[in-house]
Amino acid sequence: MNSFTKTPVNTVWFVAGFSVILGMLSFAGAQAINAIFAISVTALYIAYAIPITARFVFKNDFKPGPFDLGVFSLPIAIISVSFMAFMDIVFFFPTTPQTSVAGMNYTVVVLGGILFLSVVWYYFPVYGGVHWFTGPVSNVGKVSEEAASSIRGSVEKNVHAEATVEA
Structure with missing residues (x-):
């Protein structure tokens, strides 16, 4: 974290550099860029599903938020x-019906390899996430005193502004 901007500057630069490297793969040919696009779409759909x-x-203690589909949730x-x-x-x-080894779509191989390595890394002895990952920390409903006073102040200002407008 950058102490001045309070942002993850190194992470942003890493992602930017990695994106440039992926972009350079487009010069490797149409098959490389097709594989990147196909992996992106399939990984996105898997992440959503x-x-x-x-x-x-x-079945858990899921509590629906303000927007809920009700009985239509399961069919949708x-x-x-x-x-x-x-x-x-x-x-x-593959993108064409007549394919060769060079023209084959290797998305399933690359995605399968990524999923395999992810599972191996998660269950890896001592260092794997199964040994230290505890899940997200619930902080809903916990507001710092500074934030609470800021919220109260803005609410009071809005109430005062509405009272002035009505008068």
């Missing part, structure tokens, strides 16, 4: 996860 599926498969979840699974399969196919 995991929490939707987990919400309905693992089934439709959305089915669509994402179908699109993932579509993106695994």
